[in-house]
Amino acid sequence: MFKKVLIAEDFDSINIALKQSLESLGIQEIEYAKYCDDALLKFKRAKQDNNPFDLLISDLSFVEDYRKVNIASGEKLIEAIKKIEPELPIIVYSVEDKSYIIKSLFEEQNINAFVHKGRNSISQLKKAINALLTNKTYITPELDYLLQNKKTKEIDSYDISLLNYLADGVAIEQIETLFKKLNITPNSKSSIEKRVSKLKDYFKAKNTLNLIAITKDLGII
Incomplete structure (x- = not known):
């Protein structure tokens, strides 16, 4: 003991x-x-x-x-x-x-x-x-x-940060600026857009709002 x-x-x-x-x-x-x-x-x-x-x-x-x-x-x-x-x-x-x-x-x-x-x-x-x-x-x-839950196993801290910013209504252009200031990579607009697209496919989300709703329901953000 x-x-x-x-x-x-x-x-x-x-x-x-x-x-x-x-x-x-x-x-x-x-x-x-x-x-x-x-x-x-x-x-x-x-x-x-x-x-x-x-x-x-x-x-x-x-x-x-x-x-x-x-x-x-x-x-x-x-x-x-x-x-x-x-x-x-x-x-x-x-x-x-x-x-x-x-x-x-x-x-x-x-x-x-x-x-x-x-x-x-x-x-x-x-x-x-x-x-x-x-x-x-x-x-x-x-x-x-x-x-x-397999849906959470492949999600990393980068994805969590990105999803949280999207949930707060931050635009991709602003996220690009924030990521560069915080030295979070990848941080180009195109790479962020690709990551969002990948997350939509992964969670079978119809759009960004649906992606946010799904990840909130799963307790990811």
Whole structure:
């Protein structure tokens, strides 16, 4: 069983529920932080004191308030901690349900489990922890299909950026300019138009509006 767990979550009620659940599993040393900056500081301090955390449970979104922060999201916190301790087991505990984001968390951030906040999330959290103890990954059962959906497997970050701009009503010419400023390639007007056409064919979309509707329904954007 894990000995020392760090929880990054900004709501007290959820922190209390998570702490009680972890204690019921026999985990005695539990700390939590409401800000990602504080979570990273706690993690670094524990490592320096030779009493490191052996599990991170983190939300993805944190409500903004009066305090200025350097790390504003769970994704960035995970990225920062992975640079320090690449093998640290991580459970994401979030309301997120977009397939691309969840897929990237597993494939790019190398998280070990994803638990969707909901009615059964506490029992699922316990299952996730037990899965990690046997070197298995875990995802909330009702979201498992998102990772199996073939329509999302060949979509990359370039496609996601392009689809999001199209969904916001940004014209191809403007996307070309934005991509060049952001050093996103390919960024010529013709290459962007070809990519949009390819996406329409891939999703069997009649037009750009239909493409946006389909990808939204699939949880891609």
